[in-house]
Amino acid sequence: MSLLSVKNLNLSIHGVPILKGLDFEVQPGEVFGIVGESGSGKSMTALAAMGLLPEGAVASGTAHLEGIDLLSTPEAQMCGLRGNRIAMIFQEPMTALNPVKTIGDQVAETLVIHGRASKAEALKIAREKLDRVGLPAARFPLDRYPHELSGGQRQRVVIAQAIALRPQLLIADEPTTALDVTTQAQILKLLKSLVNEEGMALILITHDLAVVSDIADHVAVMKLGEIVETGTTVDIFRNMQHPYTKQLFAASSHVPERVADAKDAPILEVVNAVRTYAMPREKLFRKPPRFKAVNDVSFTLFQGENLGLVGESGCGKSTLTRAILGLDALDSGQIRLFGQSVTPAMPNTLRAGVQVVFQDPYGSFNPRWKVERLVAEPFHLMVEKPADSRARVAEALDSVGMKPADMGKYIHEFSGGQRQRIAIARALILRPDLIVLDEAVSALDVSIRAQILDLLADLSDRLNLSYLFISHDLSVVRAITDRVLVMKAGQIVESGDTEDVFTNPQHAYTRELLAATPRLPDNAVA
Amino acid sequence: MRLPRTLILGGGLFAVFLAAALVSFLWTPFDVEILNIPSKLQKPNAVFWLGSDHLGRDILSMLMVGARTSIAVAIVAVGIGIGLGLPLGLWAAANHGSWLDEVIMRGNDLVFAFPSLVIAILITAVFGPSALNAIIAIGIFNIPVFARISRGAALSIWTLDYILAARVAGKNAVRISVEHILPNIANLLIVQGTIQFSLGILAEAALSYVGLGAQPPTPSWGRMLADSQTMISFAPHLALFPGLAIVFTVLGLNLMGDGLRDILDPKIRRSRR
């Protein structure tokens, strides 16, 4: 018999339909993957099963957990089930824990609230559970507070809370999306081992096909509130039926077509760059220690080249980016653009040679400006605004596949992918030689991401642009760059032609990164 | 877009008093500077709609002129607060983490240690009592309020990518503050401005009540309350109407502030969507 049996689940929020007739079954002790892009309704499916739907949501249908219909169970009884027989963990570990309570208290609370143990016993069990999720007593005593832990460690605490009562079903909603790739691999491994050893079932909700292909037994693919395809992981990847599944798969492994035509002329030279930050004082009257965010970095970027820079959060790539853009000064070393020195005080004409596209399509634009003014902002670098400014904005918009008529609109009228196109138009408007792409496709759904990568490849061929492509996502870097630098703790640990580095990594850290990256099965057929 | 009920109600209430203040420049039922002892202490009637005080002056006329004082003091005080607090806050945010930021914020903390009454006491002790004192005292207290709120809001905007984009476009901190930060914190300032406006009305009333604000013969609501105090047991209307005037003006402004927040604050708008 299935552990969880969902039949004809419909959901609307304030009358807007979100889920349409979902049917799926989860067997005891299996990993059930739900994959979909944003807006597919995958998170709402989980919240419906937990009985934690937002206000205004109306659900119909049934979701039986061993005979109990979770949708019709009254709230009082649901409280007895949640955390006890069915548990859930969420995407953002940084905010998932109460900042003013110790981790021990928060894990013990699960046991206390269900009346399974006295406070003292609960703390003892909490200790065992924290050990179980890889937070040993020596380094993580029960009286630690969440702010003393990293994101990955906090996610482990959240998992310990969720498994404290050995629930039959654990729902994990994008549990690793906010984490670095090596941390992601560790958390996924932990979840997998919990499923095997504790005999619980796991519903893993993710946008990442590669993650489900790694660990799920069954997969459901969701699109716009419907399950378009479901089956065993092996079957699905061997023999995709639905066009959307095929499209998703193709987009996930998309490699844009482009011509590698790097010239031998250096555009950007970084020589022994060092940048440090003051850390909090240890003693009141002693000089605060300094942290080397960028530690002796050197590299050269050639004309027409796509250079990748990969590394996990905190490796110093953002600091390096800011120095290259001439926003922050270096402590020592040099950055040269076309042979001229890059500093915060560099002349506007030099500044015009390098432009940037950021990660967040929502925070990249002043919400009170119209697109014309947004795209034209870099004209500030020119001695005077060109007379044909409007025509040039139209041309830039056209080259990224937007309409000149979009000039009169505000940014909130566009989707994430369109905003990223507008951001590229803004970077193109001065016809620079170098564009820094700072996680420029990381926040996008895979199908949109594939389109933007195609656009970037096309632009670099047509306009002979060079890219410095900064990303934590190795598969994207592999798809679009000629050469790659691997950065760790402020230093470049490995560099070389992209294919060489990916097929024959030399440094242990590069190997670790590659091993941690979830991969789509090689024998998959779209 | 449908306007929130609070905004309509609050705006209506405040508009009544604003109109009364404006009309008082052209016309009042009676001249408030002429004493009319024979008709003193009248209950509300057909001639004196809201009654008359112990010197025979018409309460309604005095309320109208008093509205002028209250609103003028509060407006100028808010103006001082925004005029000085906003640039200080923007400046501190633009130099976040530097000694300049630290100095501005510590200066703010220092001013917060002087409630506006205390400032008014100090100024009055030195320069003697006047309505100007009330303006300066309330205005000074408003400076750190606006400095703090604009710094906080500006700081969160400084972390956004469009600020980085503007810096890549070669714009300096002043230009970024004016072009990008200011339009995006204007909503917050409008809402806070309404709140400080209402607090200003209350503070002005309190200061003139204890004799640190507008001086006789200039009518002010607080002064009228102070005069009525000894007669409250046999002429409660003298205390009732100025008090109600204060309550309704402040209530109107607060409701307006709530309504404005509903339509202007993007945080709330987002959660409604």
Place this chain on the structure above:
Amino acid sequence: MLRFASIRLVSLSLSLLAASIVIFAVVEVIPGDPASYMLGMNAQEDTVAALREQLGLEGSIVTRYFTWVTGMLQGDFGTSYTYRVPVSELILARIWISLPLAVYALALSTIIAFPVGLIAAAQRGKATDTGIMAATQLGVAVPNFWFAMFLVVIFAIKLRWFSAGGFPGWDEGFWLSIKSLTLPAIALALPQASILARIMRSSILDTLDQDYIRTARAKGLTRRQAITRHALRNAMIPVLTIIGMQFSFLLAGAIIIENVFFLPGLGRLIFQGITQRDLIVVESVVMLLVFAVITVTFLVDLAYAAVDPRLRRR
């Protein structure tokens, strides 16, 4: 925690130092000589000279400032010109009315606001919530001294439950004194309680939107348990700020409301000081008020650290 407290203590001393300089400077800018200003235009030369001597006005600004500050540190606030007694005596006689009144009002305001704000938050959108919000909206708009006048009419003149004003003195019995401070404290507290209840409500609602509340609910906590076990303590952080700021409002309010109830507190002293140009009294009382406000800010900072572990390590 100790480290945090000592850092805050240093900043408290610096604030006091800066405040004393500001107050001293303001009194210094008086056009002309403070002594002749105090005595008025027609004062005799030797009277002025005698007062200058008495006020310690001889010597440079810096020495006079240090004489003033070191005197205050030893409890010597100088001698009042009009009363001809040490200012410290005048203050001591009155501070035990104003300060208890402010503390009494703060306690009342907090005791009223907490449950009211909590109930409104728990009943969000329901009739109780709407009613509480409307009542507090009105409460915020009422000037406390006006409210006080009508409290006197109703509870002292009509019902005769309380006396209309005056203060028997703590020697005459604790409860008798408390009783005579009750009407003023209620008048001060209700408007502040309205503000605090609104802050409390919105702070709890903000907290309820946080991710960790969802985590708590996923563990099986009921909505009520999530509020009491997780939302409340986090919601206290902004509420503490407001309580700290309210103390300074209440202290200032106490000074004003003493007028309504004929209480012989600091308010009476300072307003007499102003009309009689007794600058030394004004200066000292203002310094004392500022001292009280800064000290309360310090205590609020300590309370922050007790609530929020993230602050303790800084």
